[in-house]
Amino acid sequence: MKCCVIPGDGIGPEVVSAAVEILHHFFPKLQIENAVAGWGSFQDTGEAVPPLTLDKVRACGAALFGAVSSPTYPVDGYKSAVVTLRKQLDLYANLRPVQSSQGDVDLIIFRENSEGLYAGRESLSADGQSAVAERHISKKASSRIARKAGEVAIALGRKKITIVHKANVMPISDGLFRDTVKTTLLDCASHIEVDELLADIAAFWLLRDPGRFDVIVTTNLFGDILSDAAAHWGGGMGLVPSLNWGDNIALAEPVHGSAPDIAGRGVANPMATILSAALLVRYHWRRPKVAGQIEAAVRQTVLNGPHTPDLGGQATTRQVTKAILDRCADLQREN
Numbered sequence: 001m002k003c004c005v006i007p008g009d010g011i012g013p014e015v016v017s018a019a020v021e022i023l024h025h026f027f028p029k030l031q032i033e034n035a036v037a038g039w040g041s042f043q044d045t046g047e048a049v050p051p052l053t054l055d056k057v058r059a060c061g062a063a064l065f066g067a068v069s070s071p072t073y074p075v076d077g078y079k080s081a082v083v084t085l086r087k088q089l090d091l092y093a094n095l096r097p098v099q100s101s102q103g104d105v106d107l108i109i110f111r112e113n114s115e116g117l118y119a120g121r122e123s124l125s126a127d128g129q130s131a132v133a134e135r136h137i138s139k140k141a142s143s144r145i146a147r148k149a150g151e152v153a154i155a156l157g158r159k160k161i162t163i164v165h166k167a168n169v170m171p172i173s174d175g176l177f178r179d180t181v182k183t184t185l186l187d188c189a190s191h192i193e194v195d196e197l198l199a200d201i202a203a204f205w206l207l208r209d210p211g212r213f214d215v216i217v218t219t220n221l222f223g224d225i226l227s228d229a230a231a232h233w234g235g236g237m238g239l240v241p242s243l244n245w246g247d248n249i250a251l252a253e254p255v256h257g258s259a260p261d262i263a264g265r266g267v268a269n270p271m272a273t274i275l276s277a278a279l280l281v282r283y284h285w286r287r288p289k290v291a292g293q294i295e296a297a298v299r300q301t302v303l304n305g306p307h308t309p310d311l312g313g314q315a316t317t318r319q320v321t322k323a324i325l326d327r328c329a330d331l332q333r334e335n
Contacts, residue, residue, distance in 0.1 A: 001285060002031045002060040006053065008038040008081070010258025011268035012066025018270035018321040019064060019277040025328055026281075026290050033060055037081040038258075039069040048081040054088050062284050063251040064277055067258035082253070083120070086113050091244035091251055092141060093148040095279065096227040098210075098234040101302050105233040107213040108158075110149040111223025112177075113244060115141050118220040137173040137219070142180035148245065149217045150189035152283070161185060163196040164218035164226065174219070181217055199226070206230050231255065235302060238310045241275035243283060250284035252276035266316045269308040271298050274324060293335070297327035 005020060007013035023030055035053040042048040057063045068081050085091065094111040121134035153161055163181050167174040178196060185194050197205070199222045205212050206226060210233050218226065231240040240255040254272035262268055275298055282291030301323050307313025308320055315323075 001027055001029070002033060002062065003280075004033045004035050004053075004056045004060040004063040006035050006037045006057075006063060006065045008066035008258065009040050009069035010067050010260045010263040012038070012068070012258060014263070014266065014268045014317050015254065015270040015273040016064060016066040018317060019273040021321060022274050022294060022324060022328065023064075023277055023281075025325055026287075026294070031060075035063075037065070037068070037085065039071065039078075039081075041081070042075075042078050046077065048079055049084040049088070054085075057085070057089060057251065058249065061249050062280055064273070064280065065251055065253040066273065067254065067256060069258040069260060083118065085251060086244055089244075089246060089249055089251065090114070091246045091249065093145050093245040094223060094227075095148075095152070095243045095245055095283070096223075096230075096240065096255065097279070098227070098230045098240065099299075100233050101235065101299060105210045107210060107216065107230065108149075108152065108156075109216045109218070109223055109227045109230060110145055110152075111227060112141055112145040112217075112219050114220075116220030118224075135170075135173055137177050139176065139180045142177045143184045146181040146184035146217060147188050149215055150185050150192070153192055153215045154189055158192065158214045160193040160195065160214040161189070162202070162213055162216050163194065164199050164202045164216055164222055165196065166199050166222070168198060177219055202226060203229060207232075228255070236310070237272075238269045238308075239271050239275070239302070241272050241279055243276065243279040245283065250280055252280040266318065267309055268317050269310050270317050270321055271302070271324075274298055274321075289335070293328055293331040294324075296331055297324045300327050 007016045033056045035056045037049045037053050092114040094113040096109045099106050115136045117135045119136045124131045165174040165178045167178050231237050237256045242255050244251040254276050278291045278294040281287050306315035306319050
């Protein structure tokens with residue numbers, strides 16, 4: 001097994017190091033290939049994602065990516081490292097599970113990761129007085145995100161898949177997405193209940209009664225917004241993992257940012273990155289038992305401590321990582 005490790009910016013190196021330690025606990029022979037990407041890479045090399053990094057991820061087939069800083073102003077030649085990795089590696093599915101510590105919320109959001117309003121097709125008028133963003137939806141992309149969602153729903157024994165869209169306002173583009181997803185799910189997951197909701201109504205129910213959802217499939221922008229809102233039920237952004245997933249290739253990354261204000265202080269919460277590594281273990285390396293032990297160890301640490309400052313505690317990154325490692329070892333012995 002191989003994994004390309006891309007620490008990124010800010011707290012990225014700290015939380016990625018913790019996750020790699022967890023992976024090595026279960027897979028001592030795991031081969032690590034180190035690579036660079038992000039704002040720091042751009043400042044050093046002129047490229048947010050150097051070609052060598054893409055080559056290493058392709059060769060490994062799996063990658064663990066930390067947090068990334070981005071400028072808040074236009075910079076000539078700079079393109080988002082995360083978006084570049086997704087596009088260049090065709091990581092068309094973004095999987096974000098949300099579980100509450102008490103287990104009463106347990107849902108998965110599948111976000112189409114390659115097109116929609118995030119396709120990067122924007123233009124500014126010659127006089128600078130107006131801008132246009134092009135939204136692109138295709139049958140191909142809609143079908144393959146539906147197929148991924150159906151496969152995972154079947155594997156996990158899920159009962160319902162909800163298609164989220166705005167076909168009432170965008171009947172052509174979102175109508176194509178909705179209809180293609182429905183047709184694909186009928187083909188690959190015909191025994192699972194399929195319903196649909198408008199994006200704004202789905203947001204309401206995510207806040208009011210998240211237990212209404214099992215698996216959500218939606219477009220790029222809606223998936224980004226809804227998964228961030230749903231993070232509330234999983235303990236906040238600092239605990240939410242994600243997996244960028246293609247065909248025979250996957251890149252795990254935490255949802256949180258690079259938190260430059262605490263970088264280097266040793267107090268960053270590593271849980272989201274560790275849980276992202278567990279997604280890599282579960283879905284790409286297909287070791288669900290190991291993934292379950294990692295997830296259970298993190299969950300027990302959330303419930304019983306120690307806690308980093310963002311969870312109301314005083315623990316360091318190292319102390320939290322050690323607690324999770326100890327619980328992993330205990331779960332291994334029990335099983």
